[in-house]
Amino acid sequence: MKMSDLAKLAGVSKSTVSRALAGSERVTKETRDRIQQLAKEHNYRMNMRARNFRLQNILTIGVLLPSNGQAEWLATDPFVLELLGSVADALEAKGGHELLLAKHSNNDPSWILEFAETRSVDGIIVIGQSLYHEELNKAADITNTMVVWGAQLPDQKYVTVGTDNYQGCKLATEHLLAQGRKRFVFLGDTRFPETQLRYRGFQAALADAGLTVHSELTAYSETASDAALNYVSEILDRQPGFDALVASSDMLAFSAIKAIHNGGLTVPGDIAVVGYDDITLSEYSNPTLTSITQNRRAGGKALVDTLFDLLDNKPAQSLFIPTELVTRESTLGR
Amino acid sequence: MKMSDLAKLAGVSKSTVSRALAGSERVTKETRDRIQQLAKEHNYRMNMRARNFRLQNILTIGVLLPSNGQAEWLATDPFVLELLGSVADALEAKGGHELLLAKHSNNDPSWILEFAETRSVDGIIVIGQSLYHEELNKAADITNTMVVWGAQLPDQKYVTVGTDNYQGCKLATEHLLAQGRKRFVFLGDTRFPETQLRYRGFQAALADAGLTVHSELTAYSETASDAALNYVSEILDRQPGFDALVASSDMLAFSAIKAIHNGGLTVPGDIAVVGYDDITLSEYSNPTLTSITQNRRAGGKALVDTLFDLLDNKPAQSLFIPTELVTRESTLGR
DNA sequence: ACGTAAAATACAACCGATTGCACAGTAATG
DNA sequence: CATTACTGTGCAATCGGTTGTATTTTACGT
Numbered sequence: 001m002k003m004s005d006l007a008k009l010a011g012v013s014k015s016t017v018s019r020a021l022a023g024s025e026r027v028t029k030e031t032r033d034r035i036q037q038l039a040k041e042h043n044y045r046m047n048m049r050a051r052n053f054r055l056q057n058i059l060t061i062g063v064l065l066p067s068n069g070q071a072e073w074l075a076t077d078p079f080v081l082e083l084l085g086s087v088a089d090a091l092e093a094k095g096g097h098e099l100l101l102a103k104h105s106n107n108d109p110s111w112i113l114e115f116a117e118t119r120s121v122d123g124i125i126v127i128g129q130s131l132y133h134e135e136l137n138k139a140a141d142i143t144n145t146m147v148v149w150g151a152q153l154p155d156q157k158y159v160t161v162g163t164d165n166y167q168g169c170k171l172a173t174e175h176l177l178a179q180g181r182k183r184f185v186f187l188g189d190t191r192f193p194e195t196q197l198r199y200r201g202f203q204a205a206l207a208d209a210g211l212t213v214h215s216e217l218t219a220y221s222e223t224a225s226d227a228a229l230n231y232v233s234e235i236l237d238r239q240p241g242f243d244a245l246v247a248s249s250d251m252l253a254f255s256a257i258k259a260i261h262n263g264g265l266t267v268p269g270d271i272a273v274v275g276y277d278d279i280t281l282s283e284y285s286n287p288t289l290t291s292i293t294q295n296r297r298a299g300g301k302a303l304v305d306t307l308f309d310l311l312d313n314k315p316a317q318s319l320f321i322p323t324e325l326v327t328r329e330s331t332l333g334r
Numbered sequence: 335m336k337m338s339d340l341a342k343l344a345g346v347s348k349s350t351v352s353r354a355l356a357g358s359e360r361v362t363k364e365t366r367d368r369i370q371q372l373a374k375e376h377n378y379r380m381n382m383r384a385r386n387f388r389l390q391n392i393l394t395i396g397v398l399l400p401s402n403g404q405a406e407w408l409a410t411d412p413f414v415l416e417l418l419g420s421v422a423d424a425l426e427a428k429g430g431h432e433l434l435l436a437k438h439s440n441n442d443p444s445w446i447l448e449f450a451e452t453r454s455v456d457g458i459i460v461i462g463q464s465l466y467h468e469e470l471n472k473a474a475d476i477t478n479t480m481v482v483w484g485a486q487l488p489d490q491k492y493v494t495v496g497t498d499n500y501q502g503c504k505l506a507t508e509h510l511l512a513q514g515r516k517r518f519v520f521l522g523d524t525r526f527p528e529t530q531l532r533y534r535g536f537q538a539a540l541a542d543a544g545l546t547v548h549s550e551l552t553a554y555s556e557t558a559s560d561a562a563l564n565y566v567s568e569i570l571d572r573q574p575g576f577d578a579l580v581a582s583s584d585m586l587a588f589s590a591i592k593a594i595h596n597g598g599l600t601v602p603g604d605i606a607v608v609g610y611d612d613i614t615l616s617e618y619s620n621p622t623l624t625s626i627t628q629n630r631r632a633g634g635k636a637l638v639d640t641l642f643d644l645l646d647n648k649p650a651q652s653l654f655i656p657t658e659l660v661t662r663e664s665t666l667g668r
Numbered sequence: 669a670c671g672t673a674a675a676a677t678a679c680a681a682c683c684g685a686t687t688g689c690a691c692a693g694t695a696a697t698g
Numbered sequence: 699c700a701t702t703a704c705t706g707t708g709c710a711a712t713c714g715g716t717t718g719t720a721t722t723t724t725a726c727g728t
Contacts, residue, residue, distance in 0.1 A: 690710100
């Protein structure tokens with residue numbers, strides 16, 4: 001059932017039908033009502049793809065989920081997924097745009113460029129800068145309507161939204177210092193820009209307090225994994241005596257806590273732990289996890305708002321989402 | 335830069351360009367190569383929307399994330415989100431189709447119908463049956479290319495993929511029985527079809543053992559929440575003495591464990607706990623959580639495979655993804 | 669050199685809507 | 699009653715591709 005069929009039924013031309021359905025004043029109220037009525041009766045639904053094609057509007061936002069530097073990944077990072085949910089919410093609230101979700105399971109970053117080149121979307125939101133700074137810069141040359149969740153880097157050509165990783169982790173570390181902790185370990189993969197900044201904030205807090213890094217661990221992933229668990233177990237054996245662990249994500253923090261328990265130590269009795277992200281579960285885990293909140297609702301909204309500014313040709317700058325330290329059991333007194 | 339521009343540049347008609355780019359034999363190899371070369375030089379990218387419009391192909395799958403019966407929800411259920419990631423993976427592996435993600439923050443189920451009516455997608459995957467059985471049946475009248483993750487219901491007109499909730503929860507309960515537990519509590523909202531079946535499996539296992547339900551708790555949500563926590567605290571006060579808790583999801587199980595700890599009891603010493611879903615975190619939480627695996631990778635693949643069967647007009651039946659009991663600390667001996 | 673078959677390319681309709689402009693019908697005006 | 703102004707519809711072009719058919723070009727045999 002297309003517009004011309006409806007026109008035949010109504011005994012008018014399809015231009016009249018088009019105008020009638022659009023509620024144009026150029027067609028008599030009677031004809032208009034009659035046609036609208038007829039459309040309802042025959043359950044006519046306009047072909048929106050034809051309409052959008054004619055009107056040259058896309059009305060679609062591409063959301064990209066880069067892999068976390070892992071080959072053949074399955075999206076499991078709760079923070080990323082919750083942020084995705086929040087972006088979907090914000091987009092829905094904005095209205096009128098659909099969300100095209102794209103992810104890639106292999107580790108070849110060129111798909112970001114390819115996506116930017118070949119897909120017809122009004123704009124792109126990349127959830128997670130990951131290791132793809134270079135590719136993102138190239139993509140920014142092709143499209144200027146792209147917003148990335150991640151860290152602000154000196155030479156970036158794209159717009160980012162994210163928390164102030166440096167200050168956030170500094171805050172988390174200072175919280176542990178205020179508890180009287182002295183021997184610090186950092187857990188995270190500093191190849192990731194966000195983690196790199198968190199590490200710097202960690203170092204800065206220690207430097208301010210006249211302390212140095214006791215040890216650092218690199219888990220080649222930012223999510224929970226046996227690798228992370230093993231790293232922590234190893235450092236417990238090799239270099240015991242640390243009393244504070246700063247993890248670059250909650251999932252890593254959970255892995256660390258498990259390793260610590262496996263080693264027969266307690267959290268926070270022997271070792272206090274802070275995470276980053278404040279995923280939903282951190283409030284319900286045991287021990288509950290002190291963490292730096294990355295407000296997902298605000299984050300999703302900011303990503304979408306910033307993208308829409310770009311779509312409207314308004315100037316848009318990279319920005320920080322406010323962070324907050326949420327204190328829970330894992331860092332309370334011994 | 336459109337095809338007719340390229341045709342002008344090449345000094346041929348656009349039909350020739352079209353055929354040349356498609357690699358048709360009807361155009362000389364020389365002309366073909368020349369045009370392809372020219373296209374590359376001028377960085378010509380075909381307008382895929384125009385092409386797909388002409389060819390009448392959609393190449394898009396709609397993925398719906400219904401709210402969990404909660405008003406103004408933010409997608410935070412790790413299992414749902416991980417399943418979404420897995421669907422995205424499976425769809426990408428299949429190739430050729432894009433993923434249109436839709437969710438709705440208010441609790442009005444009619445958007446499912448509206449989506450089915452107005453969006454041009456080849457097929458629909460609904461992640462989570464939730465309370466929308468009626469709406470889904472109506473949607474199934476409109477489109478027969480729809481697959482839903484959830485429970486199999488007697489009068490359903492749509493195809494489902496999911497675990498055998500009855501058997502799964504029966505298995506979990508039997509595991510606790512084998513540990514010698516006697517006084518059982520079930521935690522979950524039995525209005526949800528999946529939870530209802532899990533509850534029945536729970537009851538059946540107890541009946542087989544000659545026991546009855548000690549108490550049941552309804553948290554009006556299937557994810558972690560203060561409500562769930564309070565329910566468990568309440569039952570600990572009002573009706574102490576139970577030694578086993580079966581939760582209809584891992585997130586509820588985590589809430590329960592927190593409440594139990596708050597009440598000064600231990601898991602599994604005083605109360606053993608099993609969950610359902612086996613989300614990633616269950617392996618890294620403390621205590622690690624015994625759970626029924628709902629294999630997300632298999633689930634996403636089955637959803638996509640089943641949908642593609644429907645798209646190919648092959649018969650497709652509702653099916654079960656195999657479950658497995660993963661035993662961890664939370665149910666080991668006292 | 670010419671006719672003809674085969675090969676290469678061009679023309680034009682089409683997908684399903686929108687919209688500028690032409691045209692017909694009616695009412696108002698002189 | 700004829701002319702003008704205005705109102706309501708219809709025609710046809712358009713968005714950017716694809717493809718059946720017509721047309722031109724080439725190659726070849728006589």
